[in-house]
Amino acid sequence: xxxxxxxxxxxxxxxxxxxxxxxxxxxxxxxxxxxxxxxxxxxxxxxxxxxxxxxxxxxxxxxxxxxxxxxxxxxxxxxxxxxxxxxxxxxxxxxxxxxxxxxxxxxxxxxxxxxxxxxxxxxxxxxxxxxxxxxxxxxxxxxxxxxxxxxxxxxxxxxxxxxxxxxxxxxxxxxxxxxxxxxxxxxxxxxxxxxxxxxxxxxxxxxxxxxxxxxxxxxxxxxxxxxxxxxxxxxxxxxxxxxxxxxxxxxxxxxxxxxxxxxxxxxxxxxxxxxxxxxxxxxxxxxxxxxxxxxxxxxxxxxxxxxxxxxxxxxxxxxxxxxxxxxxxxxxxxxxxxxxxxxxxxxxxxxxxxxxxxxxxxxxxxxxxxxxxxxxxxxxxxxxxxxxxxxxxxxxxxxxxxxxxxxxxxxxxxxxxxxxxxxxxxxxxxxxxxxxxxxxx
Amino acid sequence: xxxxxxxxxxxxxxxxxxxxxxxxxxxxxxxxxxxxxxxxxxxxxxxxxxxxxxxxxxxxxxxxxxxxxxxxxxxxxxxxxxxxxxxxxxxxxxxxxxxxxxxxxxxxxxxxxxxxxxxxxxxxxxxxxxxxxxxxxxxxxxxxxxxxxxxxxxxxxxxxxxxxxxxxxxxxxxxxxxxxxxxxxxxxxxxxxxxxxxxxxxxxxxxxxxxxxxxxxxxxxxxxxxxxxxxxxxxxxxxxxxxxxxxxxxxxxxxxxxxxxxxxxxxxxxxxxxxxxxxxxxxxxxxxxxxxxxxxxxxxxxxxxxxxxxxxxxxxxxxxxxxxxxxx
Numbered sequence: 001x002x003x004x005x006x007x008x009x010x011x012x013x014x015x016x017x018x019x020x021x022x023x024x025x026x027x028x029x030x031x032x033x034x035x036x037x038x039x040x041x042x043x044x045x046x047x048x049x050x051x052x053x054x055x056x057x058x059x060x061x062x063x064x065x066x067x068x069x070x071x072x073x074x075x076x077x078x079x080x081x082x083x084x085x086x087x088x089x090x091x092x093x094x095x096x097x098x099x100x101x102x103x104x105x106x107x108x109x110x111x112x113x114x115x116x117x118x119x120x121x122x123x124x125x126x127x128x129x130x131x132x133x134x135x136x137x138x139x140x141x142x143x144x145x146x147x148x149x150x151x152x153x154x155x156x157x158x159x160x161x162x163x164x165x166x167x168x169x170x171x172x173x174x175x176x177x178x179x180x181x182x183x184x185x186x187x188x189x190x191x192x193x194x195x196x197x198x199x200x201x202x203x204x205x206x207x208x209x210x211x212x213x214x215x216x217x218x219x220x221x222x223x224x225x226x227x228x229x230x231x232x233x234x235x236x237x238x239x240x241x242x243x244x245x246x247x248x249x250x251x252x253x254x255x256x257x258x259x260x261x262x263x264x265x266x267x268x269x270x271x272x273x274x275x276x277x278x279x280x281x282x283x284x285x286x287x288x289x290x291x292x293x294x295x296x297x298x299x300x301x302x303x304x305x306x307x308x309x310x311x312x313x314x315x316x317x318x319x320x321x322x323x324x325x326x327x328x329x330x331x332x333x334x335x336x337x338x339x340x341x342x343x344x345x346x347x348x349x350x351x352x353x354x355x356x357x358x359x360x361x362x363x364x365x366x367x368x369x370x371x372x373x374x375x376x377x378x379x380x381x382x383x384x385x386x387x388x389x390x391x392x393x394x395x396x397x398x399x400x401x402x403x404x405x406x407x408x409x410x411x412x413x414x415x416x417x418x419x420x421x422x423x424x425x426x427x428x429x430x431x432x433x434x435x436x437x438x439x440x441x
Numbered sequence: 442x443x444x445x446x447x448x449x450x451x452x453x454x455x456x457x458x459x460x461x462x463x464x465x466x467x468x469x470x471x472x473x474x475x476x477x478x479x480x481x482x483x484x485x486x487x488x489x490x491x492x493x494x495x496x497x498x499x500x501x502x503x504x505x506x507x508x509x510x511x512x513x514x515x516x517x518x519x520x521x522x523x524x525x526x527x528x529x530x531x532x533x534x535x536x537x538x539x540x541x542x543x544x545x546x547x548x549x550x551x552x553x554x555x556x557x558x559x560x561x562x563x564x565x566x567x568x569x570x571x572x573x574x575x576x577x578x579x580x581x582x583x584x585x586x587x588x589x590x591x592x593x594x595x596x597x598x599x600x601x602x603x604x605x606x607x608x609x610x611x612x613x614x615x616x617x618x619x620x621x622x623x624x625x626x627x628x629x630x631x632x633x634x635x636x637x638x639x640x641x642x643x644x645x646x647x648x649x650x651x652x653x654x655x656x657x658x659x660x661x662x663x664x665x666x667x668x669x670x671x672x673x674x675x676x677x678x679x680x681x682x683x684x685x686x687x688x689x690x691x692x693x694x695x696x697x698x699x700x701x702x703x704x705x706x707x708x709x710x711x712x713x714x715x716x717x718x719x720x721x722x723x724x725x726x727x728x729x730x731x732x733x734x735x736x737x738x739x740x741x742x743x744x745x746x747x748x749x750x751x752x753x754x755x756x757x758x759x760x761x762x763x764x765x766x767x768x769x
Contacts, residue, residue, distance in 0.1 A: 044580075218580025
């Protein structure tokens with residue numbers, strides 16, 4: 001195992017560590033921009049669209065130059081940039097001029113560009129097998145061979161992306177959240193969107209070295225999607241997303257390097273685990289974690305909230321039923337009213353007993369607190385019926401059903417407002433007495 | 442002795458093909474006499490037909506990116522099913538791509554099902570956007586596939602081969618696979634044509650008449666995944682994806698009915714595949730460059746698309762933007 005600090009000190013590892021982290025930074029920043037526009041898959045298309053450009057660039061380059069590690073990344077970058085740009089144009093043309101839906105347009109560009117890339121690669125494979133190997137490595141990414149020159153290029157590109165977002169923060173925000181308002185303000189929407197796509201190509205160019213053409217899309221989505229769960233402000237999303245991006249990149253590299261070493265020690269086999277897939281799996285796990293466990297928007301808290309509401313409704317229905325019945329009520333009768341399974345109903349009743357709302361001796365009955373709460377619910381129910389009948393002209397026969405639902409939802413503030421609006425009515429549309437508020441506190 | 446295709450130019454290729462066709466009709470040539478180029482040609486043509494049918498459905502249902510996702514996750518299905526074979530039947534990993542077809546199809550169905558379930562889980566249960574769900578699910582499942590391949594076979598080239606395809610690996614038996622795909626898909630399509638149309642263009646109405654759009658989404662996805670897996674060994678995922686998308690997109694420029702779209706895309710795809718086999722032979726003969734036939738097909742399809750755009754622009758009688766209408 002290589003300790004974490006060594007990833008920054010070891011002369012061979014430093015370049016790939018920094019390179020991967022810069023990749024995480026760039027893709028997570030741009031990822032936010034495409035994620036909030038709900039165009040996350042454009043990353044997938046453009047990353048594939050860069051492939052023919054890279055192959056062509058290297059093909060042309062191999063005619064004129066010898067194997068030089070310095071010019072190679074620049075050629076890859078230029079080629080990727082040109083064909084990525086072309087890809088953007090074709091998507092734009094398909095969507096706006098041919099009115100093709102965006103899904104088809106994206107897949108069209110993806111498959112055709114990759115196909116042309118395959119054709120060019122087969123030519124390269126025949127004429128320049130060494131270069132072909134290096135191009136193929138870009139499909140799935142290769143962190144091990146990263147050099148200092150890559151880090152410099154990536155640092156510049158990531159810097160450009162960060163500065164762009166910093167400078168254009170408010171126009172970007174307006175365009176992304178209120179497109180029509182941006183139009184009214186005469187913000188240069190077209191150039192800004194175009195530049196955003198160019199930055200996307202930048203991020204992809206950085207990314208294909210470490211995670212590869214095929215997996216780049218995930219890296220553009222994951223940090224932004226995870227960050228979205230935790231934040232409320234646009235700038236927070238950038239900060240958190242880039243934090244996730246850098247972290248995911250670093251962790252992925254650590255796991256791939258140490259995992260390879262672990263395999264060698266344990267089984268004596270030489271396997272180099274590719275960093276790209278590991279980065280992606282870590283990223284997905286983080287997104288899953290964020291989507292499930294986030295405190296407010298996460299799956300678990302949503303389920304808990306939903307169940308709490310349901311239980312609350314059940315509790316209130318039981319209270320209402322008990323207050324209406326004159327005698328003590330047996331468990332089996334209650335089951336018929338609320339349609340719940342025995343253990344759930346038993347649980348609810350136990351909770352109510354703990355809250356001292358009901359008591360049990362030879363059947364259930366309301367305590368004093370329970371009675372007050374039941375009256376409160378009936379008051380809300382009837383108030384709402386009056387509101388529907390008086391203000392919304394709903395037929396007298398139809399008001400009950402809506403009130404059955406609303407009685408669980410109306411807040412104290414709403415109740416006050418209703419009371420004021422309706423002039424503190426005494427009776428509901430069915431001529432039943434509405435419990436007074438004063439007696440309920 | 443039968444004359445081979447070695448050293449033939451473009452026109453000679455078609456002459457020879459015609460001769461062989463005549464002789465085959467007269468019963469002089471049997472199935473086993475098929476030359477490599479002919480096997481390629483027949484397989485590609487059959488695959489293009491089946492892809493055009495399924496692809497048109499994908500395009501009108503706006504599900505092409507899901508197809509792209511499945512084209513990636515099929516790898517996980519293949520690797521996963523092979524792991525099972527490896528542990529229970531002790532098959533060595535070098536035979537990864539030579540598994541028999543039934544298992545591959547089963548694996549692809551499982552993989553596509555898994556993909557759809559995961560996308561639905563992310564989208565509906567976890568409330569992630571649809572596009573983000575698709576992107577995240579297929580990249581992570583594909584990563585898992587690559588990792589498994591790397592760990593168990595100790596190289597990554599199989600991944601590349603699945604993407605690029607290896608036409609040298611086309612075998613005579615692939616013809617039967619492709620043929621059964623064509624017959625199967627055509628049969629399903631003709632049988633369920635009305636249901637396809639209603640669920641594609643008016644899901645609400647489809648629900649009303651008790652035809653579940655969701656069920657048909659799954660049927661189309663299963664058809665796609667079977668098509669993908671049956672063809673990736675021979676032509677690679679890229680080509681089959683292009684076969685699925687590009688001919689319908691071209692056809693849509695000229696026609697606006699679903700059945701016309703399918704027939705036209707079949708014609709386009711068949712032409713492209715026949716041309717590409719001849720052209721790759723021609724280039725090999727004249728320039729001595731062995732080009733990837735799959736790459737060539739896609740490039741020809743792209744050229745067709747550019748040509749059709751050029752034609753419609755010239756004629757100025759564009760039906761563009763009219764959108765697909767319901768078939769009569």
